Amino acid sequence: MTTSVGANDLRARRVGVDTYQEPVIYMHADCSVCRSEGFTAQSRVNVSLDGRSIDATLNVVHGEWLQTGEAGLSEVAWRRLGAAEGVAVHLSHAAPRASFGHVRAKLYGHELQERQLEDVVADIAGNRYTDIQLSAFLTACTGNRLDLDETVALTRAMVEAGQRLRWPYSMVMDKHCVGGLPGNRTTPLIVAIVAASGLPIPKTSSRAITSPAGTADTMATLTRVDLDMADMRDVVEQENGCLVWGGAVDLSPADDVLIRVERALDIDSDAQLVASVLSKKIAAGATHAIIDMPVGPTAKIRDDGAADSLARLLTDVGEHLGLHVSVIVSDGKQPVGRGIGPALEARDVLSVLQDDQQAPDDLANRAIELAGRILEIGGAAQEGCGSDAAAQILASGKAWQKFQAICTAQGGLREPPTARHLHIVPADREGCIEVIDNRRLARVAKLAGAPGVAAAGIELHARLGARVSEGQPLFSIHSDSKGELAYALTYLNHQESIFEVVESE
Amino acid sequence: MTTSVGANDLRARRVGVDTYQEPVIYMHADCSVCRSEGFTAQSRVNVSLDGRSIDATLNVVHGEWLQTGEAGLSEVAWRRLGAAEGVAVHLSHAAPRASFGHVRAKLYGHELQERQLEDVVADIAGNRYTDIQLSAFLTACTGNRLDLDETVALTRAMVEAGQRLRWPYSMVMDKHCVGGLPGNRTTPLIVAIVAASGLPIPKTSSRAITSPAGTADTMATLTRVDLDMADMRDVVEQENGCLVWGGAVDLSPADDVLIRVERALDIDSDAQLVASVLSKKIAAGATHAIIDMPVGPTAKIRDDGAADSLARLLTDVGEHLGLHVSVIVSDGKQPVGRGIGPALEARDVLSVLQDDQQAPDDLANRAIELAGRILEIGGAAQEGCGSDAAAQILASGKAWQKFQAICTAQGGLREPPTARHLHIVPADREGCIEVIDNRRLARVAKLAGAPGVAAAGIELHARLGARVSEGQPLFSIHSDSKGELAYALTYLNHQESIFEVVESE
Incomplete structure (x- = not known):
């Protein structure tokens, strides 16, 4: 047993785990708060500190790297709480999100009212939805399931959930x-x-x-x-x-939350x-x-x-x-x-x-x-x-x-950086470039390190309709590490040609 | 730097974290595999060992509790891999799940064929969908969006993804x-x-x-x-x-995977x-x-x-x-x-x-x-x-x-357990019980700890149509922890009466 700072209080500890945007709290299985509150893995826990509060997903730790009196916080939880090592955080059951009832209604085909979408978006912008709930909301809006009024209301709600700039000009x-x-x-x-x-x-x-x-x-x-x-x-x-x-500048913060899950689902509804x-x-x-x-x-x-x-x-x-x-x-x-x-x-x-x-x-x-x-x-x-x-x-x-x-x-104009490694990809035959696959080209650039590595990417040496001879450079891969260059090349070698060069008859 | 066991190999370490059913892998931010593969937080990583392999979600660790040569595994990842402390596990990018393309098609209104549903259900039963993907699949099926053929195909696919009992009786x-x-x-x-x-x-x-x-x-x-x-x-x-x-007994295992996410979403479509x-x-x-x-x-x-x-x-x-x-x-x-x-x-x-x-x-x-x-x-x-x-x-x-x-x-008949705490909720007026709200009553029972805590729940003392006097017990809350009891009471105090008692004129 450990000395708790108060009933339902634990000492904050930064465990340095990057869980991206979903806040995670780590509590020891033998922790008294876990037991008295009936928390189990995946429970949603409200963590509060000095008037700030977040909802986090619980991971229960059986190992010895966490003590029973500690509340381990993932990086995003640590940041949002503004925690400091060892301070007491207060834990309780996270309140159910009433606005998710509106998402459920939408799933069953009900039209959402402006006020309902405001509630949903405010909870999303406030990081109070789990990934499962975000996925359900996005899915409920996919395939033309939001009509014009709903799309207008969603857009307005997203504006109102964040900051808004005002300018002293009649046209902006x-x-x-x-x-x-x-x-x-x-x-x-x-x-x-x-x-x-x-x-x-x-x-x-x-x-x-x-x-x-x-x-x-x-x-x-x-x-x-x-x-x-x-x-x-x-x-x-x-x-x-x-x-x-x-x-x-915190414009439409709900958008940043939704985009992460949209990317994981690889869906992009019109609405x-x-x-x-x-x-x-x-x-x-x-x-x-x-x-x-x-x-x-x-x-x-x-x-x-x-x-x-x-x-x-x-x-x-x-x-x-x-x-x-x-x-x-x-x-x-x-x-x-x-x-x-x-x-x-x-x-x-x-x-x-x-x-x-x-x-x-x-x-x-x-x-x-x-x-x-x-x-x-x-x-x-x-x-x-x-x-x-x-x-x-x-x-x-x-x-x-x-x-x-x-x-x-x-803050001053500066020179863009240059990559350390360069690899030229030549045409494997003579002919005319008839097709360029944007998606796979973008994938090669990302494997080479872009956008995380600013200097990395692709430089094009030929365009659609151009005639090229065998061995003529089509594009170069720019990369800052040999590992990333090798990774881009491995991908490239497993693809059909990204440039389709058609031989003339 | 650490000595890797091989390129893209790390030493397995059981970090004792219960993430429920979603496998998580923990890798240090400075780990060579993280860097060379371009893994970042939330990347899906394929982890293999002796021919077994799982897809896990990456959490990147900046703290010192994990070394750069280690692959920390959550409890469910450890179990499914059958790992042992220190063995080399091989890491690569998880293959995108082709079957999720069918889910996406469904979201855009396409009818699913039997073969497609088989692929989806096999991946679900094999724990190869993330929670975000499971949520999207369930959502895509909600609100009468599966027709009869699709529902028959889904049911058959779910039967076929697991074991099947056969009995020597003509009627079962x-x-x-x-x-x-x-x-x-x-x-x-x-x-x-x-x-x-x-x-x-x-x-x-x-x-x-x-x-x-x-x-x-x-x-x-x-x-x-x-x-x-x-x-x-x-x-x-x-x-x-x-x-x-x-x-x-592993009957319809996909059902068990889906039910967990259905519960988090609190949805239940007809199909x-x-x-x-x-x-x-x-x-x-x-x-x-x-x-x-x-x-x-x-x-x-x-x-x-x-x-x-x-x-x-x-x-x-x-x-x-x-x-x-x-x-x-x-x-x-x-x-x-x-x-x-x-x-x-x-x-x-x-x-x-x-x-x-x-x-x-x-x-x-x-x-x-x-x-x-x-x-x-x-x-x-x-x-x-x-x-x-x-x-x-x-x-x-x-x-x-x-x-x-x-x-x-x-295995033997035993006595059910009894709860440690009991709280009686009385009628606040004299009259006749005209309505009982099942949903909110169930919610109180769950907040009190049921079904996780077997002894927890509600005991009813009065039924529809009964006449009660002011102060007469309507029901009792049974709970094993004071925290859960308090939580149930807080909910109760914020609700309209769950029993509607109408005064006689």
Whole structure:
């Protein structure tokens, strides 16, 4: 037996276990609190300390590495509680989550009311759902099971569960890409062009979810991105735009919780996607958003029918919530630019801004089209003249100046890192490149270390439609460790060709 | 750095953590395998040893209680691998479960084929789905989303994923209650009556899913229930019947995996319910099954419409799979008998068998009706005379003799335990009891510790229609720990009255 600090109190101990986002508490099987409360493995336990409290999943320890008077806390539990070694934490049964009754009702086909979705989202944002419950909620929303009203209510609830930025401008521009296309790093270019035109574009971006790089990952190789709200506001007031990581400003926190389980399930329902994207935009204070939607057989959106219905839902939900949404469908058949991975994409961005001769045209042209549309919507260019205006801002060097100014305001512009190992993958025959598999290419980049290792990824040396000779480089793998390089190559060797080279007859 | 036993090999270490059914592997953050394989927290890792292999969820350890060369294994991972301290285990990325693609297809509205359901069920029975995936599968089947063909296919797949009992009798009787009515513990009585009549009734029962007690929980307070197949067969050959826990004989093992997550979600879809019930019956070798279906506003089945559609599905699926199913709808407006909870229900069963003056009539009458129907179906009584025959077997003491004989054959009859704490809940006014809320009453019993704590639960002192005076006991809460008692009382104090007492004018 141990001396408890009080009935149902145990001494906090940091056991240093990373359970990702699900808080776990470790208690010894012989612990008096375990016994008196009837806790068993997987019990949900409320842990409180100085007015803060979390619900954690119990793992019961029979080994000797934990004492009976100790409450071992996983890393996320430790952080959320703000615990210190040895302080007394109070334990009780976690209250059942009443809002899960609404999820159950949805499973049985009932329509959810706004108030019910607010309760559900508040509990999700507060990390009070277990993984099993999160999975059930996501599944209940998949396959067109949320109607328009429910999707609007879900989006609004997600906005209201977090912080909300307000700007002193009548129009606030934003931009999003529904993803699935490696290297499509237009956002830094668009922000530079739009901000240079004088329109406000306070851009918050996410880190990669399933891709080799997110805009926040790429920008982090060039400048500081973890600005808090006050710093972000200063940058925007000074430069009309910013390029920061959204995670530091707590916009739509429920989204970050849901995304983790969505990734594990590998599902992505339209309703969830719309609520995820639009809640971030609305919380960031946007009034107008351009959505880039690449369509292609190996992109996230595979055909025009899927693109149409998603575009309609984005526009309709936006309209209900006072956000003007324009969707631009783009070609999603192959990667954009040359680099795939945080630093390699940053180099593409810099080369376009600096009007380098080697700059990838496709990336520049996409950015010009999207930025041009924003200029038209914002009244900085006449209808039909937006692309020309955007191209002019880019060619004149004003966008590059603005980009440098934004990076300086965020904490200084720096050089992206370079990888230590490089491996060139050549064509195994002469012919014409007819297909590039985006998904498997992204997988190789991730195995090489992206986005965790900023310098890692893929550099493309040839594009769709190009004629290549045998042995000509198709792409290079960049990696910082030999182990990761070997891992990417092993995967590559077990795949059909990622580039389909068809011999001419 | 540590010396690895081989590339991607680590030394197994039992860290003594009970994570219930989900295997967890603990690896140090600085471990070479973690790094070279790119494993991060929550990665799914395949762990193999001597040809056995399991998929486990990774928790990354930053603390010093685990060394870099060690693979810490949770209790369930240790057991399933058959590991020994210090042996080398081999680690690799867990293969994605191809069958989960079928679950995803179902989420998007596709009908599942028999072969696909077989793949899903085989992976579930083999513990190869994560909790998140199990939750998604259950959710995908909820709300009438499986049609008749799919339900038949699911049931068959669940039968085939486990062992199957075969009996040398032309008719094998079985019985099930769809539940939701606390205290409705007729099964031990029915088995005793039917076996005493000479008809074979080899009964396997489950532990509680969402209720305060299952038949296996109740019987476990009276005798040994974890018999293996050979022992069970011996008991049945000798006594015509048995009352064992189904979990020890590996009938429909996927059901046991699913039930754990169903319990956490507190959902119970018609298709899953039918597949669960009938797969157990068919695997147990039954040819005829009686299903007791209590209907009431706070029972599991709330109205006649729901009862009809569930009864039809049970009968239809049974017919497709060669099992004759008879459904008997019963009154589900209030609990049955006096006790709610394993030991308290066992006492009710004993009092009926012993023809005690205090024995609850309602429990006896229900058992007589259901057993009577089985006697008629089995030809042990003429049509219309089953209840009289059953009542006669009970009154004569033959059922009590048979029950004792079965318990003796299973390992000996014992006395159910008694709780340490008792709290009486009195009527707060004079009047007539007009409504009893089964669900909330069951919840109080569970908060008091049932079914985990066998002695815990509720004892009823008054029934529907009774007149009570102010202060007269309505029910008592039995609990083995003060913490659990306090928890039940806290819940009770936050509820409307569970007994609705209406004052006379």
